[in-house]
Amino acid sequence: MNSVIDVINKRVSLRKYAQRDISKEHLNLIIDSAIKAPTAGNQCLYSIIMIKDSETKEILSKSCDNQPFIAKAPLILIFAADQQKWFDYFQHRGVKEYAKKENISFEAPQESDFIIACEDALIAAQNAVIAAESLGIGSCYIGDIIENYEFHKELLNLEDWVFPVCMLCFGYYEEDFKRVYRKRFDKKFIVFEEKYKKLTTDELEEMFEEKEKRYVENNKYNAENFAQMLYAQKTGAEFSREMARSMRVALKKWDGRKL
Amino acid sequence: MNSVIDVINKRVSLRKYAQRDISKEHLNLIIDSAIKAPTAGNQCLYSIIMIKDSETKEILSKSCDNQPFIAKAPLILIFAADQQKWFDYFQHRGVKEYAKKENISFEAPQESDFIIACEDALIAAQNAVIAAESLGIGSCYIGDIIENYEFHKELLNLEDWVFPVCMLCFGYYEEDFKRVYRKRFDKKFIVFEEKYKKLTTDELEEMFEEKEKRYVENNKYNAENFAQMLYAQKTGAEFSREMARSMRVALKKWDGRKL
Numbered sequence: 001m002n003s004v005i006d007v008i009n010k011r012v013s014l015r016k017y018a019q020r021d022i023s024k025e026h027l028n029l030i031i032d033s034a035i036k037a038p039t040a041g042n043q044c045l046y047s048i049i050m051i052k053d054s055e056t057k058e059i060l061s062k063s064c065d066n067q068p069f070i071a072k073a074p075l076i077l078i079f080a081a082d083q084q085k086w087f088d089y090f091q092h093r094g095v096k097e098y099a100k101k102e103n104i105s106f107e108a109p110q111e112s113d114f115i116i117a118c119e120d121a122l123i124a125a126q127n128a129v130i131a132a133e134s135l136g137i138g139s140c141y142i143g144d145i146i147e148n149y150e151f152h153k154e155l156l157n158l159e160d161w162v163f164p165v166c167m168l169c170f171g172y173y174e175e176d177f178k179r180v181y182r183k184r185f186d187k188k189f190i191v192f193e194e195k196y197k198k199l200t201t202d203e204l205e206e207m208f209e210e211k212e213k214r215y216v217e218n219n220k221y222n223a224e225n226f227a228q229m230l231y232a233q234k235t236g237a238e239f240s241r242e243m244a245r246s247m248r249v250a251l252k253k254w255d256g257r258k259l
Numbered sequence: 260m261n262s263v264i265d266v267i268n269k270r271v272s273l274r275k276y277a278q279r280d281i282s283k284e285h286l287n288l289i290i291d292s293a294i295k296a297p298t299a300g301n302q303c304l305y306s307i308i309m310i311k312d313s314e315t316k317e318i319l320s321k322s323c324d325n326q327p328f329i330a331k332a333p334l335i336l337i338f339a340a341d342q343q344k345w346f347d348y349f350q351h352r353g354v355k356e357y358a359k360k361e362n363i364s365f366e367a368p369q370e371s372d373f374i375i376a377c378e379d380a381l382i383a384a385q386n387a388v389i390a391a392e393s394l395g396i397g398s399c400y401i402g403d404i405i406e407n408y409e410f411h412k413e414l415l416n417l418e419d420w421v422f423p424v425c426m427l428c429f430g431y432y433e434e435d436f437k438r439v440y441r442k443r444f445d446k447k448f449i450v451f452e453e454k455y456k457k458l459t460t461d462e463l464e465e466m467f468e469e470k471e472k473r474y475v476e477n478n479k480y481n482a483e484n485f486a487q488m489l490y491a492q493k494t495g496a497e498f499s500r501e502m503a504r505s506m507r508v509a510l511k512k513w514d515g516r517k518l
Contacts (some may be wrong), residue, residue, distance in 0.1 A: 005292055040400070086494070143299050
């Protein structure tokens with residue numbers, strides 16, 4: 001163990017923040033750590049949108065599946081997959097004409113460009129999270145920024161090839177904050193040697209045994225077991241359907257059409 | 260500055276490794292750090308495939324855009340977005356029948372499930388990278404694992420809803436290794452306040468000024484500037500086209516069809 005792994009182990013998702021601003025020094029260290037993250041071909045295929053305005057936070061707290069704590073986060077960073085800058089640059093420097101002359105195809109960003117840019121954005125985001133944690137600043141990922149795509153696009157002035165893949169709330173831990181750790185699945189269900197292994201039903205039952213203790217018999221979903229309850233609460237719930245719709249709409253922009 | 264941010268700052272992508280195995284203790288710390296990473300709703304929507312077999316490494320070094328150094332990495336971890344386990348579990352616990360009874364829809368994983376699972380996988384991957392770095396173990400992301408989808412699916416025994424979003428090579432730094440840091444774009448082109456800002460052509464020229472120094476006049480691509488050269492070398496190159504094809508094929512599995 002060392003101090004880095006100690007920070008990784010100590011982190012929890014923080015949803016209640018000391019009500020004071022992130023210091024300028026700490027903010028810079030968080031941003032610089034994000035930018036220091038590995039990025040495909042040193043292309044930095046992402047952008048960070050920094051939200052400090054309380055009105056925007058209020059709006060995001062509603063548009064991201066109604067989570068009031070978001071409005072109280074001293075700092076919000078939105079990490080966006082971004083191929084816009086590179087493609088604008090390509091167009092500006094005559095790549096279209098060059099491609100035509102060389103008889104190669106010049107296409108708009110497509111799904112693979114989307115995913116590579118998402119990788120850059122997420123790797124940078126996690127660097128920010130760890131740097132923050134080391135400074136006593138907690139964080140919480142908000143995947144719900146993927147919902148309401150058109151609304152967020154307008155709110156944040158996003159271009160077609162800029163996709164907000166995750167949002168992070170940051171704030172100092174409160175002094176008396178008690179960290180509660182959530183148990184992960186047993187390692188043997190996450191790590192496989194040499195090849196992936198489809199789990200048998202016996203293995204699935206063992207994997208989910210701990211989670212199934214969270215099942216409540218008289219639940220409002222008429223669910224008869226934990227799997228049904230979780231599906232009703234999460235995977236099949238309204239916010240997930242909205243996320244699915246949003247993602248489909250957003251991905252349509254990354255169509256690889258001839259430019 | 261602290262030791263965590265120091266580790267973040269010191270890291271470079273390492274492509275040449277001391278030829279000795281990762282110790283068992285260090286391997287466990289790397290894996291445990293990955294699993295400790297934040298994950299959407301504590302669902303752990305990813306799997307880690309650990310490659311130590313030298314034949315498989317050899318194959319991957321070829322199938323991932325012919326990069327011989329991959330075969331010499333003492334350890335390879337493939338991080339895969341994984342919704343297979345949860346959906347197998349849902350099916351096993353009668354969610355289909357439940358959904359029918361409750362008149363809600365039970366659908367196969369779709370694009371949003373794909374991206375949320377990719378987020379989990381990448382966030383875990385970056386935790387592994389930082390933990391490793393703190394132990395004197397360097398790493399290199401290989402995005403090319405996205406290429407040759409069908410081949411990798413068979414090689415790694417992947418299910419339809421398991422997608423290898425990134426691969427990481429690990430190995431100890433050699434004692435005399437000199438770290439060379441690649442300059443990132445200026446912060447002002449990555450971080451935006453409150454809203455995204457489409458860059459003007461003047462700003463694009465400033466952003467890419469440093470990169471444009473890498474342009475070589477007599478290049479084999481007949482490129483007349485850096486943008487054209489980079490497009491020919493990377494964005495428009497054969498391996499990128501293969502990645503685009505692969506990604507399209509893989510994404511078709513995440514179709515949200517009624518189960």
